[in-house]
Amino acid sequence: MERIAWQGMRLHRYTARELKAVRKRVGLNQGEFWQRFGITQSGGSRYEGGRNIPTPIQFLLNLSLRPQAESSDVFNHLRVAKTETDQTIIALAMIKEHK
Numbered sequence: 001m002e003r004i005a006w007q008g009m010r011l012h013r014y015t016a017r018e019l020k021a022v023r024k025r026v027g028l029n030q031g032e033f034w035q036r037f038g039i040t041q042s043g044g045s046r047y048e049g050g051r052n053i054p055t056p057i058q059f060l061l062n063l064s065l066r067p068q069a070e071s072s073d074v075f076n077h078l079r080v081a082k083t084e085t086d087q088t089i090i091a092l093a094m095i096k097e098h099k
Contacts, residue, residue: 011062013053018047022065037061 023033034044037060047053053061 011055011058012066013058014061016048016050019053019061037064056078067078 015025023030026033029041030044030048031041034047036040037057038046047057
């Protein structure tokens with residue numbers, strides 16, 4: 001299982017094969033599945049076809065698809081931000097990595 005480091009966290013790196021299998025297991029088409037992450041059907045198709053999935057999208061996938069305990073770890077890491085400024089810095093880093 002490949003992991004990626006982001007903001008001091010170790011996240012699971014989802015592969016195209018895993019995402020397609022998850023989508024099919026829950027019975028959604030590409031548009032329905034990827035819309036839940038703010039991704040167009042064509043973007044989701046590219047990710048399922050093997051295109052690199054940006055870290056912020058991997059982050060959202062980890063929050064949504066990992067077991068409860070692992071998702072809680074991700075949320076807890078974000079809650080460590082003690083000020084609004086810290087939270088803003090984290091959010092801006094996510095946006096910057098997505099561009």
